[in-house]
Every structure is written in C-alpha cells, then in structure tokens.
Amino acid sequence: MEKTIKSIALNFGIYLGVILSSATxxxxATNLELLTQPWLGITLFIAIIVLGIISIIKSKSALGGYISFKDAFTSYFITVLVGILINAVISVIIFNFIDPxxxxxxxELVIEKSIDLMRSFNAPEDAIAEALTQMENSPSQFAIGSMIQSLLIQLVIYSxxxxxxxxxxxxxxxxx
Structure with a gap:
C-alpha cells in the first residue's frame, strides 16, 4: 500500500512540476514581467494545493476509500516536494546557465514593482531608498543559496x- 501512495504522489508531483515549469x-519566453504579477503567483499557489489534494484523493481511492493522516500527508507532501523541486531546477538552469x-x-522588474507598491502605500522616501539599497545588494533569487532558502520556506508553508x-x-x- 505504501508504494501505491508514493507512486501516486510521485506522478502528481511530476504533473505539478510540469505545470509550474511550463508557467516559468x-x-x-514571452514576457518576463509575467513572473512579477501577483495573479500568476496566486494561480500557481492554488494549483500546488489543488494537485496536493487530488493526490490525497487518488491515494485514498487506491486504499479502498480509507486513508490515515500520515498517508494523506505523505501523499500531499511528496506531490508538493517533487513539483517545486522540478520547477526550481528548471529555474536555476534558465536563469543561471541559459540566460543569466x-x-x-x-x-530589476521586481525592484520596480516593489518601489511602486511602497509609493502606493505612501511609504516615506527614506524607507523606499533603504529598501531599494537592500534589494539591489541582495543576491539573485536564482542563486543556489537563495533557491534552497526559498524552497525550505515554501515547504514549511505548504506543509x-x-x-x-x-x-x-x-x-x-x-x-x-
């Protein structure tokens, strides 16, 4: 039974990875600014949760309509882990090797959006300048260390x- 749950979760994780990577x-390929749009982030967030839930439903069905808390979480977690790992690898390849x-x-686009958002909330100019300096001096979000940190944070949230x-x-x- 355990193998069934893991294989179902792995399959859905691959589907999720394909969806996330395709979006990236x-x-x-079309417009990098899409990656700064909140609606895309929200859509992908929902897709991750939905595929995790579908993985649990399929696992439950494979187990005859019953599933323990541990097995349900295992199915969900493996799906999410595999999906976001695939997307992370694709992102690292694209943004570190193919087109740095x-x-x-x-x-730069993220910095511009952040500054615009701060101004829309009437943030003081000195706070905006400080935030700008911090963002400009921060490492690339696609650096391996940044990606690992991001993956860990995402795993905690999705867990x-x-x-x-x-x-x-x-x-x-x-x-x-």
Missing amino acids: VIAY EAAITLK VIGLIVSLIMKKTNEDL
Missing part, C-alpha cells in the same frame, strides 16, 4: 496547509 518557461541576463532583468488538508481528508476504517 512560457513567462521567460534574464535573472538581472527580472530582479502547514498539507497538515490541515490531511486532517480533513483522513478517514479511518472503523471495522478494523
């Missing part, structure tokens, strides 16, 4: 969501 590649200039351009979803989705067989 399409945005890279695109990473610089993307960083909390996964724990809640697993708690809701678990169903134990009362006859056993």
